[in-house]
Structures are given as C-alpha cells and as structure tokens.
Amino acid sequence: MNVDILVQNIFNALQFGSFYAIIALGYSMVYSILMLFNFAHGDIFMTGTYIALGVATVLLGWALPTWVVLPMTILLAMALTSVIGMVVERVGYRPLRDAPRASAAITGLMIGIMLETGVLALVGGQKVAFPELIKTETIHLGQITLTNIKVMIVVASLVMMAGMHQFVKRTKWGMAMRAMAYDFPVVPLMGVPINNIARLTFGMGSGLAAVAGIMFGLAYPILNPYMGIVYGWKAFVAAILGGRGSIMGACIAGYMLGFIEVFVTMIASSVPWMSPSWRDLISYSIILGILVFRPHGLFGESYSAKLRL
Amino acid sequence: MAMLEVTNMGHNFGGLRAVDEFNLSIDPGQVVGLIGPNGAGKTTIFNLISGIYCPTDGEVTFDGQNITGMRPNEIASLGLARTFQEMRLWRHMTVLDHIMMARYSKFTYGLIGAFFGTPKRIREEAEAKEMSYEYLKLFGVDQYADDYVTNLPYGAQRRVEMARALVTEPKVLFLDEPTVGMTPEELDDMIEVIRGVHERFSLAIFLIEHRLKVVRELCQQVKCLNFGQVLSEGTPEEVQDDPKVIEAYLGDTKAVV
Numbered sequence: 397m398n399v400d401i402l403v404q405n406i407f408n409a410l411q412f413g414s415f416y417a418i419i420a421l422g423y424s425m426v427y428s429i430l431m432l433f434n435f436a437h438g439d440i441f442m443t444g445t446y447i448a449l450g451v452a453t454v455l456l457g458w459a460l461p462t463w464v465v466l467p468m469t470i471l472l473a474m475a476l477t478s479v480i481g482m483v484v485e486r487v488g489y490r491p492l493r494d495a496p497r498a499s500a501a502i503t504g505l506m507i508g509i510m511l512e513t514g515v516l517a518l519v520g521g522q523k524v525a526f527p528e529l530i531k532t533e534t535i536h537l538g539q540i541t542l543t544n545i546k547v548m549i550v551v552a553s554l555v556m557m558a559g560m561h562q563f564v565k566r567t568k569w570g571m572a573m574r575a576m577a578y579d580f581p582v583v584p585l586m587g588v589p590i591n592n593i594a595r596l597t598f599g600m601g602s603g604l605a606a607v608a609g610i611m612f613g614l615a616y617p618i619l620n621p622y623m624g625i626v627y628g629w630k631a632f633v634a635a636i637l638g639g640r641g642s643i644m645g646a647c648i649a650g651y652m653l654g655f656i657e658v659f660v661t662m663i664a665s666s667v668p669w670m671s672p673s674w675r676d677l678i679s680y681s682i683i684l685g686i687l688v689f690r691p692h693g694l695f696g697e698s699y700s701a702k703l704r705l
Numbered sequence: 706m707a708m709l710e711v712t713n714m715g716h717n718f719g720g721l722r723a724v725d726e727f728n729l730s731i732d733p734g735q736v737v738g739l740i741g742p743n744g745a746g747k748t749t750i751f752n753l754i755s756g757i758y759c760p761t762d763g764e765v766t767f768d769g770q771n772i773t774g775m776r777p778n779e780i781a782s783l784g785l786a787r788t789f790q791e792m793r794l795w796r797h798m799t800v801l802d803h804i805m806m807a808r809y810s811k812f813t814y815g816l817i818g819a820f821f822g823t824p825k826r827i828r829e830e831a832e833a834k835e836m837s838y839e840y841l842k843l844f845g846v847d848q849y850a851d852d853y854v855t856n857l858p859y860g861a862q863r864r865v866e867m868a869r870a871l872v873t874e875p876k877v878l879f880l881d882e883p884t885v886g887m888t889p890e891e892l893d894d895m896i897e898v899i900r901g902v903h904e905r906f907s908l909a910i911f912l913i914e915h916r917l918k919v920v921r922e923l924c925q926q927v928k929c930l931n932f933g934q935v936l937s938e939g940t941p942e943e944v945q946d947d948p949k950v951i952e953a954y955l956g957d958t959k960a961v962v
Contacts, residue, residue, distance in 0.1 A: 559820065567819040568805075568812040571798075575806050578795035584777035585755060585787060587810035587873055641797075 400539045405658050411546050411615065413654025414553035417647040418608040419631035420638065421560060422481075422601025424646035427635055428577040429597050431497065432489060435504030437605060438628010439511040440481055442621060444606030445526070445613050446515050448473035452527050466529045470610055474603040481602025482595050489598075490591065508628070515621040523620045526613030549611045556604060557647045564643050569596055577641045637683060639696025649694060656682055706769065708733050708909060709754075709785075709877055714763030716753055723749045724933045727763070729911075731877060736903060736910045738920040738941070741930035742953055747913045748790060750930070751879050755787050756780040768876070782810050786875035788866045790882045790913070794854045800865050801850040804837035805830075807872045837872065843905075844868045844898065860891045864898065871902065877909040878902070884919055896922050917945060929953065 419441050426434045451472045455465040488507050492500045533544045564570035572593045575583050584590050612627075613619060634653050638645030656679045664670040664678065687693075707730035714727040724746045731737050739747050752758045754765055756777035765773045772780050795803060811833065818826035841847035844864040849857050854865060863883060870878060883899065884892050896919055903910055903923075914920050920927055921941045928938045929950045937947040944950055 563819060568809050568814075569819065571802055571806045572809060574798055574802075575795045578797065579793045581757065582789070582793040582795075585757075585781050586807045586869070587778050587782040588806075589776075589778050 398539075400541070401662075403540045404542070405662055407542055407546050407550070409655040409658035410550045410651065411654070412657060413651030414549050415608050415612055415627060415650075416631050416634045416653045417650025418553055418556060418604050418611075419627055420634035420646040420650045421557070421643065422605050423632050423635035424638060424640075424643065425564075425573065425597050425601050428641040429573050429580075430489070430493070430576075430594060431580075433497075433501050433504060433632070434484075434489070434598075434601075435501060435628070435632070436484060436488075436507035436511060437504075437601065438624035438626075438631065439508040440477060440484070440602050440624070441605040441609050441612075441627060441631075442619075442624030443480060443511050443515060443609075444473055444477035444602065445609030445619055445623070446519060446621075447476050448606060448610045448613060449524065449526055449619060451476075452529060456527055462529050462531075469529065470607060473606045473610060477606035477609075478599040478603040481598040481605075484602075485595055485598035490594065508624075512621050512624070519621070521621065523618050526617035526619055528614075528617065530614055545614050549615060552607070552611065556607065557643075560600075560604070561643050563600075569593060573597060574641070633680070633683060637687065637693050639693025642693070642695035645693060645695030653679070653683070707731055708768060709911075710766045711754065712764045712766075714750075714753060714760045714765065716749060716758060716761045722933055724753065724760075727933075727935065729928070731909045731911060733876070733909055734903075734907050735926065736912065736924045738912045738914055738924035738927040739930060740914060740917070740920060740927060740944070740950075741936070745930040746933040747930055748881055749933075751787060751881055751911075751913065754780075755785060755879060778810075781873060784874070784876035785879065786870035786873045786877075787879035788863075788870050788881055788883060790885060792862055792866050794862060794866060794869075796855045797853050799851050800841065800846060800854055800857070801834070801837055803854065803865055803869045804840055804872050805833050807869045808833045808836070810873075840868045840872050841865075843901075860887065860894065863887075863895065867898065867902070871906065875908065877911060880910060880912045882913050882915060884914065884916055892916065892919070895919075899923055917941070921945075 419437065422440070423434060423437050426432055426437070448469050452465055452469045455468055484507055488503045489500060492503055530545060530548070535542045535544060535547070564573055572583060572588045576590060576593060580590070630653060631650065634650040635646045637652070638647070638649035657675055660678045661672045661675045664674045665672050709729070709731040711727060711729040714724060715722070716724040727750060729737070739750065741747055749758070753760045756772070756775050756779070759774045763773070764771060767780070767783055767785060770783070772783065798806070812829050814823060814826035814829055817823060838847055838850065841850055844867065846857070846861050846864050846868065849861060849865075854862055857865065867880075867883070880899070884895050887895060899910070900923065902908060910923070912920070912924060924941055926938070927941050927944045929936045929944050929947070931953040936953055937944050937950050
C-alpha cells in the first residue's frame with residue numbers, strides 16, 4: 397500500500413467523521429440535557445440541506461456571485477433550520493417532557509417521518525443536485541491529491557466543535573446546560589428558565605445540522621428526502637458511543653466512526669473474499685464490541701439518574 | 706403583612722391528602738422551624754412553596770405578590786432560595802461553576818457575547834467570579850473552588866450547596882434538613898454557619914429539621930407536622946413539651962405505662 401492512498405483515506409475518514417461528529421453534537425446535547433433521544437435529528441439535517449438548496453437556488457437566481465451566496469446560504473439555512481428545531485421542541489417535546497421516555501422517542505420518529513414526507517411532498521422524490529457554491533479544486537502535495545472541499549469541511553468542523561466546546565464550558569447558557577445534564581430539577585431553583593435553555597439547545601443543534609447539510613451538499617451534491625435517515629442513525633451511534641454529557645466525546649466518537657468505516661472498507665477491498673459492502677457489518681460489530689466494555693460510552697460517567705425530587 | 710404568607714394551603718397526591726390547611730407567615734429576619742416524623746409532608750410543603758408542585762388549594766404570597774402556581778425559576782428570582790435534604794449538587798461541575806451558575810439571572814450578555822467575548826461579558830464574569838469567591842470564603846470552602854464537588858468532604862458539600870443558594874441573593878432561605886447525617890462536631894459547625902448567615906444577610910429562614918438541638922438554638926417559631934397537618938406550634942420549648950408532639954414521635958406513651 398502506498399502513502400498516497402493512506403493519506404487520502406485519512407482525509408476521507410476525517411470528512412465522514414466531520415459529518416457524523418457535527419450531527420452527533422446536536423444529538424448528544426439534546427440527549428445529555430433533556431434525557432431525550434431526538435430521533436428526528438437526522439431528518440433535521442436533511443431538511444437543513446434542502447433549505448440550503450432552496451436558499452442557494454433563489455440567491456443564484458438573482459445572479460449574485462458565489463462568494464456572496466455561500467455565506468448567506470450558511471447563515472439563512474442555519475437560522476431557518478434552528479427555527480424548525482425550536483418548533484419541534486416546542487410542539488413535539490415540551491408537552492411530553494414528563495411523559496415516559498418511549499413516548500418522547502416515538503415523537504422523534506414521527507416528526508422524522510413528517511419531515512421526510514413533507515420534503516417529499518414539496519420537492520418530489522427525484523434526486524436533486526446541490527449547486528456548486530465552491531469550485532472544486534484539486535490540491536497536489538507531492539504524491540498526495542486532495543480536494544479543497546475536503547480540507548474546508550474538516551477545518552470548518554473542527555472550528556465549530558471548538559466553538560461549541562467553549563460555549564458549553566464558559567458561557568452562562570453552557571453552564572446551565574451542564575447543570576441540567578447532571579440534575580435537571582434543581583436548575584430552575586437557581587432562577588434559570590429551563591425552557592429557554594431547552595429551546596436554545598434544539599436551536600443550536602439544528603443550526604449545526606444545517607451546516608453539516610451544506611457541507612454534505614458541497615461534497616456529495618445529490619440529495620434525496622431519505623438521506624437523513626442513515627446519517628441520523630450513525631450520528632446517534634456516535635452520540636451514545638461518546639458518552640452522555642460529553643461534547644468532546646460525541647465529536648471523537650464521530651471521527652472514530654469515520655475512521656473505522658473508511659479503514660474497514662480499505663481492508664475489505666484488499667481481502668479477496670470480502671467486498672466493500674461488508675463495511676457496516678464489520679464497523680458496527682467493532683463499535684458494539686467497544687460498547688460492551690464501555691457501556692457508558694467513551695467519556696460518559698457511570699450515571700444513575702435521580703429524576704425524583 | 707408578613708414577607709412570606711401561606712394561607713390554607715393543601716395538596717393531594719391522587720387520593721392522598723399530603724398537606725392540609727397549612728398556614729405560615731414569616732417576617733423578614735425571622736427563623737421558623739418545621740419538624741415532624743418522616744413522611745409527615747415537610748418536604749412537600751417546601752416543594753409547594755418553591756413552585757415545584759402547584760398547591761391543590763390555598764394561596765402563597767411573597768412580598769405582597771401572589772406566587773401560587775408560578776414557575777420555580779420565577780419564584781427563585783423573586784428571592785426565595787432553597788437547599789435539599791439529599792444535596793442536589795451537579796456532580797462533575799466545579800465548586801466555582803456551581804456558584805457562578807447561581808448568578809445566572811444576573812448575567813445580561815447576549816449570544817454575541819457568548820461567542821466573541823464582548824467587554825460586557827468579560828466585566829460581568831469578572832464581577833460574578835469575585836462575588837463567588839467572596840461567598841466561598843464566607844463558607845470556608847474557597848480552597849476547593851476548582852475541584853469537582855463529588856471530591857469534597859460531606860460537610861464541605863453541604864456548605865457549597867448553601868453558598869449556591871445564598872449567592873442568588875434571596876430574602877428567604879429554605880433549608881431542608883441541613884444537618885442530616887452529620888457528626889456532633891459537624892452539627893455544631895453547621896449551626897454556627899446558619900447563625901452567621903442569618904445575621905450577616907439578615908435573612909428569613911425556614912428550616913426543616915429532625916434534631917431538636919438545631920431547632921432550639923436557631924428558631925424563634927416552630928411548627929410540628931404529622932400526616933400533613935399542623936399538630937402543634939409555638940416556641941421550640943412549647944412544641945417540644947406538647948404531649949401531642951411526643952406522641953407523634955414516640956407513639957402513645959400511656960400505652961407503654
């Protein structure tokens with residue numbers, strides 16, 4: 397095996413890991429703070445991608461240059477997708493906050509189906525192309541070839557993760573989020589409006605999912621309304637594997653997933669009796685194995701929930 | 706009119722009458738105790754007044770304002786703070802974070818400040834930090850500021866919880882069995898801490914206790930609760946000598962004799 401392929405695969409893994417990690421962040425934050433699996437999150441990612449597509453198409457229709465369209469698409473798609481996330485929280489989850497967890501979980505599934513079929517009804521089932529907002533350029537570094545989009549995705553993701561980490565660690569909202577993750581019912585007694593924090597959590601998670609959607613659209617410009625499902629599942633796996641209450645954990649687990657998938661594919665293609673379609677079978681067996689030994693996830697503390705007051 | 710006034714408050718859990726016809730009035734600076742056997746409904750009364758449960762009947766007014774059925778965070782920001790019997794700390798947050806968190810409603814910076822560190826945020830955080838250290842020193846736990854609360858000795862955790870409640874600058878403080886599980890020495894320390902806090906901040910305190918020593922030393926007024934109803938009230942001595950109270954705690958003594 398030569399170094400070129402190895403380095404390219406590392407970058408592929410980093411790129412996939414970035415998608416998983418950014419989506420997993422939204423999952424993990426909601427799960428940590430509200431003890432809630434927001435199964436609609438993968439579909440919020442898909443919706444964000446379609447919103448970005450819509451915004452970009454309109455802006456390009458006004459003949460604006462791409463360097464104007466790209467930042468505006470990011471900002472508008474983030475804002476609109478955040479609003480969707482906050483509406484989902486208000487309508488779907490807040491009334492069920494004290495309901496059995498299973499009811500809240502199927503709420504997520506139902507909202508997911510509503511988003512999928514909603515997009516299907518509005519846009520149609522045919523695959524649509526995401527506009528090329530950044531001209532793909534190939535970078536040659538010695539023997540290694542990369543695309544500028546891959547590099548940008550990895551850098552942008554790392555910046556966002558660092559930003560979220562700082563936000564949760566330092567700001568008043570971040571502190572409230574951490575406190576809610578440890579002992580939810582006490583937090584309002586410190587004068588913290590927990591409903592606002594819950595709304596903010598959904599809004600931020602959804603905004604991040606929209607950015608992940610834009611990056612996905614730039615790297616794989618073919619969209620369909622069901623694209624969120626598999627990414628949602630995998631990001632969910634990353635969120636749990638990372639451990640409850642750990643932003644870093646979700647990110648690292650997201651990248652782990654990316655690396656395991658890409659390198660399993662690489663190895664499987666070189667073994668004569670295997671094929672790349674073995675990828676997920678082997679990858680997720682490995683992750684199941686990790687969970688058996690670390691049932692609370694990589695960075696989760698062993699946690700016994702005290703929900704009584 | 707008293708600062709905190711509870712009139713005919715009652716609460717049902719399903720068919721169980723957990724609290725019945727409860728009346729309370731606390732003046733500024735007054736220390737009132739609430740005693741009673743386990744399961745008498747003492748903590749329920751705390752939860753009803755602090756907004757965790759909404760009373761089935763009756764009315765709670767605080768500073769002249771009707772707070773019945775208000776959200777806990779609204780009641781808290783009006784100036785009511787509390788601690789918990791089983792110490793509800795946020796395990797893997799540092800002591801300093803606990804105190805800073807309790808200053809939440811005093812921070813006014815916005816999302817821009819959160820991501821870019823505006824001068825306003827820097828100033829507010831510096832102020833909050835200074836104030837937090839002041840409170841930690843007051844409770845003698847400033848040396849633990851950067852430790853996770855789980856790593857602190859029990860007595861220190863209790864003090865952190867009390868500091869967290871006080872840094873919200875309450876007018877009345879609810880303490881739910883602050884001395885539970887303490888050795889006699891820790892108990893004396895805690896009595897001194899509560900007395901010091903009461904004097905320094907001229908706070909009103911509403912205190913649940915099992916240990917009569919604490920009640921005798923701190924409270925001017927005591928209520929004894931049993932099966933959700935007030936059995937006896939008065940000065941600590943009066944309540945302590947009331948045969949009905951003795952019976953509630955020890956059973957019918959005449960039957961033994």
